[in-house]
Amino acid sequence: EAQVTQNPRYLITVTGKKLTVTCSQNMNHEYMSWYRQDPGLGLRQIYYSMNVEVTDKGDVPEGYKVSRKEKRNFPLILESPSPNQTSLYFCASKVQGAAYEQYFGPGTRLTVT
Amino acid sequence: QKEVEQDPGPLSVPEGAIVSLNCTYSNSAFQYFMWYRQYSRKGPELLMYTYSSGNKEDGRFTAQVDKSSKYISLFIRDSQPSDSATYLCAMSPDYNTDKLIFGTGTRLQVFP
Numbered sequence: 001e002a003q004v005t006q007n008p009r010y011l012i013t014v015t016g017k018k019l020t021v022t023c024s025q026n027m028n029h030e031y032m033s034w035y036r037q038d039p040g041l042g043l044r045q046i047y048y049s050m051n052v053e054v055t056d057k058g059d060v061p062e063g064y065k066v067s068r069k070e071k072r073n074f075p076l077i078l079e080s081p082s083p084n085q086t087s088l089y090f091c092a093s094k095v096q097g098a099a100y101e102q103y104f105g106p107g108t109r110l111t112v113t
Numbered sequence: 114q115k116e117v118e119q120d121p122g123p124l125s126v127p128e129g130a131i132v133s134l135n136c137t138y139s140n141s142a143f144q145y146f147m148w149y150r151q152y153s154r155k156g157p158e159l160l161m162y163t164y165s166s167g168n169k170e171d172g173r174f175t176a177q178v179d180k181s182s183k184y185i186s187l188f189i190r191d192s193q194p195s196d197s198a199t200y201l202c203a204m205s206p207d208y209n210t211d212k213l214i215f216g217t218g219t220r221l222q223v224f225p
Contacts, residue, residue, distance in 0.1 A: 004156070031211055040121065042217035043157070043201070050211070090156050100147045100205070102213065104156030 002027045004105035006091050012111045013081055021076045021108050023091030029103075030096040032074040033058065034066065036087040037107075043090070049074055050096065081112040116140050119202055119216030128225050132189040136202035136216045139183065143204040143214075146178050148187045151199045151218065160200070161187070192223045 004025045013019055025032065033048035035058075045058030049068040063085055065077040074093075078085060091105040119136045126132055134148075144165055149157035161176045163169045163185075169176045175188040185204075189196055202216040 033211075040217060042119075043215040045212070048211065092156075094211075097211070100145055100159060100162040100203075100213075102159065104158065106156050107154070 002103070004091055004093055004103050006089075006105040006108050008108060009106065010109050012113065014113055015082055016080050019078050019081060019110075021078075021089060021091075021110070023074045023076065023105060024072050025074075025091075025093040025103070026072065027093060027103065028071065029093040030071070032068070032091065032093045034064070034074070034076045035090045035092065036060065037090060038087050046076070046089075078110075081110075083112050086110060086112050114139060116214050117202060117204060117216045120219055121217055123220040123222055125222045125224065126192055128192060128194060128223055130192050130223070132192050132196070132221060132223075134187040134189075134200050134202075134219050134221070136185050136204075137183055138185070138204055138214075140204075140206070140214075141180075141183065142206040145205045146176070146185050147203040147205075147213070148174075148176055149201040149203060149215075151201060153198070157201055189221075192221075194223050194225055197221060197223050 007022045030051045034046040035043045044060045047066040049055045089108045094102040117138045147162040148160045150160045151157040163176045166180045173190045177186040199218040199220045201218040203213045
């Protein structure tokens, strides 16, 4: 089954404790991205990657890091989480170009206390 | 002003009703228009997309684009409780772009 998986699905952590949210896709997509979804603000792109070892900032990159060492994986790293990073996070992947053919993961609900 | 505006709802309708969901946008360069459906505790999934102006129908769903008014709509006929979800509009200026601009989503509840 073609899918994007994320882990963990739920995470509660404390300010300053480094964490990683993993993302993996099995569709051989070149393009992957991370979004956060907040009430009243919608989906905002954090980082994206057009291929292995190629990453770039989205609209809200502050406080986040990413890496793309393999085509299928695109982890999101919060080096020092803060309460304003409490949000619902989605990983997505798609074929390069093809603006509308984007597949989303199930989401990771992060709470930073 | 946001590039894409969408009423957050919630919109509550009885089963069988016709539902109209709408987005307005400010960037006249947008050419591709998408509707995503997001069930609670799930990721968004693509429902429909249209290119430029006009209508597109898929079963009970019709997507409509009015570029002159910068206004897009999603109509759901014979709405079902299973249609209860948040509906997100999204847009991009062309097919080959990787960047989508999303609306904030409208929460729809269809009660039996």
